[in-house]
Amino acid sequence: xxxxxxxxxxxxxxxxxxxxxxxxxxxxxxxxxxxxxxxxxxxxxxxxxxxxxxxxxxxxxxxxxxxxxxxxxxxxxxxxxxxxxxxxxxxxxxxxxxxxxxxxxxxxxxxxxxxxxxxxxxxxxxxxxxxxxxxxxxxxxxxxxxxxxxxxxxxxxxxxxxxxxxxxxxxxxxxxxxxxxxxxxxxxxxxxxxxxxxxxxxxxxxxxxxxxxxxxxxxxxxxxxxxxxxxxxxxxxxxxxxxxxxxxxxxxxxxxxxxxxxxxxxxxxxxxxxxxxxxxxxxxxxxxxxxxxxxxxxxxxxxxxxxxxxxxxxxxxxxxxxxxxxxxxxxxxxxxxxxxxxxxxxxxxxxxxxxxxxxxxxxxxxxxxxxxxxxxxxxxxxxxxxxxxxxxxxxxxxxxxxxxxxxxxxxxxxxxxxxxxxxxxxxxxxxxxxxxxxxxxxxxxxxxxxxxxxxxxxxxxxxxxxxx
Ligand SMILES: Cc1ncc(COP(=O)(O)O)c(C=O)c1O
Numbered sequence: 393x394x395x396x397x398x399x400x401x402x403x404x405x406x407x408x409x410x411x412x413x414x415x416x417x418x419x420x421x422x423x424x425x426x427x428x429x430x431x432x433x434x435x436x437x438x439x440x441x442x443x444x445x446x447x448x449x450x451x452x453x454x455x456x457x458x459x460x461x462x463x464x465x466x467x468x469x470x471x472x473x474x475x476x477x478x479x480x481x482x483x484x485x486x487x488x489x490x491x492x493x494x495x496x497x498x499x500x501x502x503x504x505x506x507x508x509x510x511x512x513x514x515x516x517x518x519x520x521x522x523x524x525x526x527x528x529x530x531x532x533x534x535x536x537x538x539x540x541x542x543x544x545x546x547x548x549x550x551x552x553x554x555x556x557x558x559x560x561x562x563x564x565x566x567x568x569x570x571x572x573x574x575x576x577x578x579x580x581x582x583x584x585x586x587x588x589x590x591x592x593x594x595x596x597x598x599x600x601x602x603x604x605x606x607x608x609x610x611x612x613x614x615x616x617x618x619x620x621x622x623x624x625x626x627x628x629x630x631x632x633x634x635x636x637x638x639x640x641x642x643x644x645x646x647x648x649x650x651x652x653x654x655x656x657x658x659x660x661x662x663x664x665x666x667x668x669x670x671x672x673x674x675x676x677x678x679x680x681x682x683x684x685x686x687x688x689x690x691x692x693x694x695x696x697x698x699x700x701x702x703x704x705x706x707x708x709x710x711x712x713x714x715x716x717x718x719x720x721x722x723x724x725x726x727x728x729x730x731x732x733x734x735x736x737x738x739x740x741x742x743x744x745x746x747x748x749x750x751x752x753x754x755x756x757x758x759x760x761x762x763x764x765x766x767x768x769x770x771x772x773x774x775x776x777x778x779x780x781x782x783x784x785x786x787x788x789x790x791x792x793x794x795x796x797x798x799x800x801x802x803x804x805x806x807x808x809x810x811x812x813x814x815x816x817x818x819x820x821x822x823x824x825x826x827x828x829x830x831x832x833x834x835x836x837x838x839x840x841x842x843x844x845x846x847x848x849x850x851x852x853x854x855x856x857x858x859x860x
Contacts, residue, residue, distance in 0.1 A: 410777050411761070414674075414795075415675065416775060416796050417796055420765070420766075420798055421765075424675055424763065426672045427674070427811060428718070429461035429464035429718055430463060430464045431443065432721070432810070437767075437768065437770030439765075442459075442834025442836065442837070442838075443836050444839055446723055446806070449723075449832065453830055453832055453845070455746055456723065456745070456829040457723050457829050457830055458721070458816070459723060459834060462833045462835035464718065465716060465813075466499075468716075474683075475681075475686040478707070479706070480708035481503065482505040482526050482664075482710045483502045483710075483716075484711060485506050486505075486506075486712060486815075487712030487715070487813070488814060488815075488817055491518040492842040493842070494514060494515050494520050495520075498520055498521070498524075503526065505710045505712075507527070509536045509539065512543070522543045522545050523544060523546040525545050525546055526664075528549045529551065532548070532558070537559055538566075541559070547571050547622055548570055548571070549572070549573045550609070550613065551575050552599075553608075556612050556613060556616070559618070563616070564618055567618075568618065569618055571622055572613060572622065573623050573624065573664060574623075575598040575624075575625040576599050576600075576624050576625065577593035577595070577606075578626045578644040579600075579644060580628045580640050580641040580644070581629055582628040582637030598626075607651065610652055622662045623705055624645050624649060624660060625666065626641050626645045626663075627664075627665075627667060629668050632668045633679050633680060634688075635680075642692050642693055642696055643696055646693070646700055649705070650701070661706060662705050662707075663708070665689060665707060667709065667711045667712050667713070669711050671713055671718050673760065673811045674762070682714070689707070712814055716814050718811055719813045720816070721812055722809045722816065723767065723806055724745035724791075724806065724807050724808075725746045726744070726801055726807060727783065729743050729802060729803070730744070741777070741801070742779055743781070744783060747783070747829065748782010748783055748789045749782050749784050750784060751828065752816045753816075754819070755791055755792070756790065761792075761793060761794075762792045762793075769805070773798040775798055777794060777796055778794075778797040779792065779793060780795065780797075783824075786823075791809060822851065827851065828846045831843040
């Protein structure tokens with residue numbers, strides 16, 4: 393990323409070369425396989441996913457549209473289930489959840505992690521076994537916790553002393569037991585290949601190990617007659633490509649577990665190491681596969697437990713992005729193409745599409761990198777460095793910051809962005825009163841709209857007008 397301009401990368405005059413990792417493709421019509429779902433391929437310049445031509449598909453459902461490769465989702469879910477066979481694998485629904493996806497997660501034998509009342513509603517509506525649901529969140533209200541306990545949610549991950557008090561009240565009044573994990577902050581912040589181990593934790597999630605809050609939370613939970621403590625929970629970050637951050641976190645969390653055993657005489661049967669496994673958004677990303685991660689994480693926990701003289705807890709993980717991220721792509725129609733003259737005479741091609749930050753906020757929010765390709769025809773035009781932007785009233789409304797795209801792109805052409813399954817539809821908004829796009833699941837030549845496009849009636853349904 394170039395940040396030579398005080399207003400940020402989007403204004404940097406030196407950015408025309410693109411980021412250092414971006415290479416001009418040998419064949420700009422070809423897909424880069426590691427960025428796409430398993431059934432994606434091109435034929436005659438047209439993208440096919442799930443046995444269907446994407447241009448034909450969007451001729452029916454319109455654009456923008458998220459195309460979800462069901463076989464790919466299921467294969468990734470199974471890969472995690474099998475690689476982590478000795479663990480419980482909770483699919484993190486915050487990445488993307490709808491009732492169809494909750495059913496696939498159930499059918500593939502995974503458990504489900506929800507982090508809000510709304511996600512719990514979707515899971516229950518899908519008929520997901522509540523005993524296999526984990527419930528996260530740093531501010532679960534009395535009402536939300538009461539519902540979770542009454543529904544028989546298998547584990548509630550407590551995040552504050554206030555939540556512990558609420559669960560004490562709920563279990564006492566209902567005569568029920570809540571099964572909980574205590575979320576701790578291990579002082580590790582992981583992102584891609586780097587992690588930072590810190591002594592203090594300046595963020596909202598979890599109980600600090602170093603301050604003693606985590607031990608105190610365990611003491612409180614243990615003393616509450618209606619609460620059953622399953623174990624500790626640690627989640628260290630996102631887009632993580634190797635196990636070194638998990639290693640530091642596991643060491644710190646297991647040291648706490650040993651202390652709990654010594655000081656409270658309590659053996660915790662379970663340990664959750666969270667999610668955060670990375671995926672490839674661009675050619676610079678090289679994620680580990682689930683089997684490799686599972687082997688490394690198991691080794692770390694075995695080694696630490698042996699060194700500490702404590703029994704090995706049953707482990708669980710919570711992958712979201714790594715299951716749904718690569719399974720989806722977003723298809724857009726190009727509306728305008730503008731050559732913008734930069735300082736020094738260079739020209740950047742601004743390609744505007746019919747969606748933007750309302751269907752993918754990650755570029756603006758996290759400075760995320762994406763890739764994209766032309767999907768409705770072959771082009772022989774030389775590639776030019778392009779920026780794909782949305783149609784919202786915001787200069788930062790960028791979908792793909794830098795990509796080499798054919799120089800003859802024109803209004804009406806289709807672009808597809810791979811890797812948009814995680815945190816795109818789930819974070820989508822109605823900014824500028826945009827209608828959120830549909831999610832179309834494709835499999836074996838059949839398309840099913842699993843989330844329909846919003847309508848203007850949906851938009852106006854909550855607008856009560858002026859009652860005076
Ligand atoms: C507690 C917890 N578990 C799991 C996840 C899923 O992370 P990812 O989708 O990166 O695997 C998150 C994401 O924020 C999280 O906060």
